[in-house]
Amino acid sequence: MQSILLVSKKPIEQLRKAVIALTAKSETSHCLLKIILHDAYQADPDYFITEQSLDGGVLNQADAVLYIGDDALYNFHHRHSELFYYDLGEEWKKLTGLPMVYAVWIARHSFAFEHPDLLQHVYKQVTGGFAYGLQHMDQAVAAFVDEVPFTAQQVAYYLNLLNWSFSPAHEEALLTFYTRAYQLGLIAKVPDLEFAEVKR
Known part of the structure; x- marks a missing residue:
């Protein structure tokens, strides 16, 4: 990573x-x-x-x-x-033996239930942005590379290391992270993972 x-x-x-x-x-x-x-x-x-x-x-x-x-x-x-x-x-x-989950997109329960259409819109914007970026990686790197102290090759290599999906293994990994953090007293409880219903 x-x-x-x-x-x-x-x-x-x-x-x-x-x-x-x-x-x-x-x-x-x-x-x-x-x-x-x-x-x-x-x-x-x-x-x-x-x-x-x-x-x-x-x-x-x-x-x-x-x-x-x-x-x-x-x-x-x-x-x-x-x-x-x-x-x-x-x-x-x-x-x-698991991947590390570095980021997830979350929404409050109240927002998800009260604004399902807006939640769907945001979901489409986020996933559409990821898809566009992955399809135009060279352009994304070229637009970004002048702003950072890295070569285009280093930026491209880093971006290609990332896994942009959330599989059952990632869910297990996230729960494992929360469980171990809880066992060490780093968080107050292990949160439940609930997934919003969106049209893919």
Whole structure:
């Protein structure tokens, strides 16, 4: 996946009592890292939130740092030989045998029941946008690449890594994520997954 990345001064197996800096941008990535470190590596590090970069000296204060999004991709493509890099999507797959669900489209119950036509319209807009983008990937990359510090090849490769569907395996993966997060006290309960009725 490349866009949720742990950068560490030591191998991940040695982070059991480490200090880890977390990006300020994503609570979900915090949960994912804590699940992986606890369940796969029996680790119980101390965490703190920061907006510092590698170049800004964050690893002077921490043993490892978690990045997401463009920050993660940038560090993935600009590696330092003395550091260790861990893609959390790959770590999750190793732990559970399941894909990681990075995003879902949700609606409030009240909205879905009170505005079914509008829900259908939004569904068509979202899925239509995905379909158009996938059919015109080269144009999408060309329009985007000048705004980011990546090559067209890097952007295209990243976009092609993504799975834009939601299969039974993804549903199982999402429930597994929620269950493990609940077991660690990271969320208050495991939510029920209810799917709105829309015309495909």
